[in-house]
Amino acid sequence: MSATGTCEYQAKDYKSDLKPIWCPGCGDFSVVQGIYRALAAIGRAPHEIAFVSGIGCSSRIPGYTTAYGFNTIHGRSLPIAQGIKMANPDLLVLAAGGDGDGFSIGGGHIAHLIRRNMDITYIVMDNQIYGLTKGQLSPTSQKGRVTCTSRYGSMENPVNPLLYVLAYGAGFVAQASPTDLAGMASTIEEAIRYPGFAFVNIQSPCVTYGEEAQQIKGLKAISETLASLGHNPADRLAAMDLAQHYGEKLHLGVFYRNPEPPPTYGDLVKERQDLLSKDALPKERILDLFIKK
Amino acid sequence: MAIQGIDFASLSLMDALDLAILIEDEAQERYEEFAAQMEQHRTPDAAKFFRYMVENESKHGRELLARRVQKFGDAPRVVTRAMIFDIEAPDYDAARAFMTPRKAMEAAMACEVKAHNFFVAALPALKDVEVRALFEELRGEELEHQKLVQIELAKLPPDSGLSDEDFVDEPAPQ
Numbered sequence: 001m002s003a004t005g006t007c008e009y010q011a012k013d014y015k016s017d018l019k020p021i022w023c024p025g026c027g028d029f030s031v032v033q034g035i036y037r038a039l040a041a042i043g044r045a046p047h048e049i050a051f052v053s054g055i056g057c058s059s060r061i062p063g064y065t066t067a068y069g070f071n072t073i074h075g076r077s078l079p080i081a082q083g084i085k086m087a088n089p090d091l092l093v094l095a096a097g098g099d100g101d102g103f104s105i106g107g108g109h110i111a112h113l114i115r116r117n118m119d120i121t122y123i124v125m126d127n128q129i130y131g132l133t134k135g136q137l138s139p140t141s142q143k144g145r146v147t148c149t150s151r152y153g154s155m156e157n158p159v160n161p162l163l164y165v166l167a168y169g170a171g172f173v174a175q176a177s178p179t180d181l182a183g184m185a186s187t188i189e190e191a192i193r194y195p196g197f198a199f200v201n202i203q204s205p206c207v208t209y210g211e212e213a214q215q216i217k218g219l220k221a222i223s224e225t226l227a228s229l230g231h232n233p234a235d236r237l238a239a240m241d242l243a244q245h246y247g248e249k250l251h252l253g254v255f256y257r258n259p260e261p262p263p264t265y266g267d268l269v270k271e272r273q274d275l276l277s278k279d280a281l282p283k284e285r286i287l288d289l290f291i292k293k
Numbered sequence: 294m295a296i297q298g299i300d301f302a303s304l305s306l307m308d309a310l311d312l313a314i315l316i317e318d319e320a321q322e323r324y325e326e327f328a329a330q331m332e333q334h335r336t337p338d339a340a341k342f343f344r345y346m347v348e349n350e351s352k353h354g355r356e357l358l359a360r361r362v363q364k365f366g367d368a369p370r371v372v373t374r375a376m377i378f379d380i381e382a383p384d385y386d387a388a389r390a391f392m393t394p395r396k397a398m399e400a401a402m403a404c405e406v407k408a409h410n411f412f413v414a415a416l417p418a419l420k421d422v423e424v425r426a427l428f429e430e431l432r433g434e435e436l437e438h439q440k441l442v443q444i445e446l447a448k449l450p451p452d453s454g455l456s457d458e459d460f461v462d463e464p465a466p467q
Contacts, residue, residue, distance in 0.1 A: 024330035
């Protein structure tokens with residue numbers, strides 16, 4: 001408790017007793033640390049946070065936090081997170097998963113959360129592979145990648161997650177990596193503080209099935225902070241231009257932050273409820289609507 | 294290894310001590326994480342070594358903290374963990390299931406080299422005489438630690454020739 005009477009949380013307060021079973025060296029260890037730090041900086045109590053995930057290695061992440069967690073079904077973290085947020089708008093809602101969960105099986109959901117501007121932070125741990133199921137092609141795998149499902153090399157172009165969400169009009173788009181934990185934590189914090197749908201793509205190496213160039217050393221070699229490039233995060237077109245280098249360069253930081261965030265879906269629903277509530281029947285008389293007089 | 298927002302030219306002795314403590318804290322936490330990962334993945338020898346490193350980093354941190362308290366009491370800290378990353382802590386992907394004690398020690402050795410390089414790189418920018426003396430001392434300690442790890446490495450029997458990659462499941466048709 002601080003001198004002002006408010007509770008102050010530390011990163012360790014968000015760490016659960018469950019021990020991660022990720023492969024040693026997995027990038028997701030740093031992501032969960034980054035999330036602990038970001039949540040401590042935000043300062044909401046763990047019971048005021050809901051953390052929703054899909055299926056995959058990275059989708060185990062809610063269990064490693066003390067927030068309310070829901071490890072849902074493959075690709076469905078976002079619709080469930082949306083339902084939670086609508087049912088209890090006061091909750092801080094985070095969603096997380098891998099690139100397969102988010103951009104393959106769950107790819108159709110992202111557009112709708114973006115166009116509604118749901119106040120949810122979506123963290124994707126992008127490792128360009130399906131790791132939990134032992135190394136199949138994922139939607140962000142590079143063309144030519146040899147895996148057990150592409151013995152002669154992938155013939156498909158990868159999805160570019162950054163361009164994908166920017167094109168749909170996401171108000172906050174950022175990228176981070178375990179090569180800079182402090183930067184990752186502050187990026188996640190900034191995403192949570194954004195009033196609306198916020199997307200953070202984290203290049204999180206798969207140490208077991210990932211390629212050499214995608215490990216920490218390889219990522220360090222191609223990483224560059226957007227701040228060092230003098231990028232203006234209010235410039236959406238410049239963000240799209242930089243996002244085109246996904247896979248070749250690792251730009252870290254905020255690509256785009258809408259300087260004038262539109263109302264969230266929750267705000268609009270509240271507004272509509274306020275507008276209609278004066279004519280609404282009291283709850284105990286709702287049945288009257290359906291009973292013929 | 295990254296630093297953010299540290300102006301070495303105006304670094305005071307209190308800030309420098311706090312920075313050194315944070316560096317030890319970060320390394321201690323990372324070794325703790327590694328030890329837990331190794332325990333979880335049935336690699337007890339490497340886990341034991343990482344626990345030993347936790348103790349070492351913790352001891353250095355306590356020594357520095359005692360000096361800080363003696364000189365500056367509980368004056369508020371200005372530098373933060375957000376200003377440093379991976380100065381003496383091993384890279385996240387330095388841990389591997391089934392890594393040998395030799396590999397674990399080599400990872401620690403790389404950290405001692407990294408920390409030494411940090412102090413060497415910072416020295417030319419320092420203006421304060423006491424801060425410079427502290428950084429020179431810390432630089433010397435990192436060299437000492439490298440020697441200690443070298444001695445321990447020399448005591449180890451050679452590795453079997455198998456790499457930790459040999460224990461990883463290859464991608465296979467399902």
